[in-house]
Structures are given as C-alpha cells and as structure tokens.
Amino acid sequence: MASSFREWPWPLQALLYVGVAVILVLAGLYVPGSPLTTIRAQLESAQSDLKPLEAEVQGLRVYKQRRAELQSEMDALQKQLATLQTIVPEEKQADQFILMVQRSALSSGVAIRSLTAKPVVQKPYYFEMPFDVQADGPYYSVLDFFSRLGRLSRIINVGDLKLESFKSGVKFHMSPGTSVTGNFTMTTFYTNPADQAAAPAGPTRKK
Numbered sequence: 001m002a003s004s005f006r007e008w009p010w011p012l013q014a015l016l017y018v019g020v021a022v023i024l025v026l027a028g029l030y031v032p033g034s035p036l037t038t039i040r041a042q043l044e045s046a047q048s049d050l051k052p053l054e055a056e057v058q059g060l061r062v063y064k065q066r067r068a069e070l071q072s073e074m075d076a077l078q079k080q081l082a083t084l085q086t087i088v089p090e091e092k093q094a095d096q097f098i099l100m101v102q103r104s105a106l107s108s109g110v111a112i113r114s115l116t117a118k119p120v121v122q123k124p125y126y127f128e129m130p131f132d133v134q135a136d137g138p139y140y141s142v143l144d145f146f147s148r149l150g151r152l153s154r155i156i157n158v159g160d161l162k163l164e165s166f167k168s169g170v171k172f173h174m175s176p177g178t179s180v181t182g183n184f185t186m187t188t189f190y191t192n193p194a195d196q197a198a199a200p201a202g203p204t205r206k207k
Helices: 010-030 036-087 094-108 140-152
Strands: 111-117 127-137 157-165 180-190
Touching: 036 111, 094 111, 094 127, 094 140, 140 157, 140 180
Parallel strands: none
Antiparallel strands: 111 127, 127 180, 157 180
16 A cells, blocks of 8 residues: 655655755756756856966966066166266256366366367267366366366266476466466267257357
8 A cells, every 4th residue: 555755754755855856956957958058058168268368367467577577677777877868968068067177176276277169079879079178286186176077977088188387477377386287188978969069069268
C-alpha cells in the first residue's frame, strides 16, 4: 500500500529535495536558451574581453612608473639648461657683461682705462663677443682681477695678454701701488643668431 510523501522518513525527503535541486540546476546550466546559459555565455564573453584590457592596463602601469622618472629627468635638464643659459646666454647682454667686469675690477683695485668692442665672430653653435681692454693696477690686484673674471657667471676667455711695468709720465691718474699696465682681449659668448652683428658690438669706452 502506497504511502504519501510526507510519511517518508525525513532523510529520504531531504535526499529527494537535493536530487530535484541538482536536476534543476543542471537543466538551467546546460539546457539551450535557459537564462543561466545566456548569462554564462555573457560572462565568458566579458572575461575574454577583459584579458586584453588587463594586458593593456599592465602596459600602462609601466608608463605610469616611468612618468615619475621622466619628470625627474626633465626637471634636472631644465636646471641644467637654466645654468647653461646663465653661462652662455641667448642674448648678448653686453651692458650687463660690462658692468660685471667693471665690478670685478673695482673689487680688485684695478682700473679699466678702455674697453673697446670688436666685431662679433660667428661659430657653428655660438657667437664670440670680444673686447680689447686696457687696465692697470698693482701686480697682485691684476692677478686677483683675472681670478675674479674666472668666477663670474658667464664664460670669459682672456687672450693676447701683454703686461708692462708702470711707466711714469702717463696721462692717467694712477692708484697708489700701481706697478703694471696691461692690454688683452676679453671674449664672452652667446647663442642667439638674431644678435649676430657684422659691425663692432658697441662703442669704445674710455676713462
């Protein structure tokens, strides 16, 4: 005589429930056209699209790490450029240069008697701006003057140096202790081709 499902022992009821649930899940997963099958296909498609994106993101992470390094290198290069522009400026800046030289001479106790600009000389990557200079003062003051020129922010080359002992009867008023007079060519540099000049860079200055 058949008995109702409710009269079955509870372990059998539980086993039956589990079996029905498994059947429903399997049917949902593998029966074509079921919602679970559609969702699973969409998930697999999304995962396949995600893989190249993850690879691309990984590549972009490398550029993100390099960005900080490149920014640091760029800042260092900017500082180097600013330093180089001080040493070899883009413009002539002749007035500032002459003032720098005059201050160095005064600080050393040297008198600059004349400073004559010569024609600018064009080189492949820069321009030379030379001056003929006549100066006098005590011997060690003259040495200190040349030392100060070497410490200025701009590059200065001194050439054609001719030093002579002080001779009495000169028309200039000499400072006490003056022992030598000298003539030399002093050259500085700049880079801007717009400042190229075929004529002398400026008038003669005399004291």
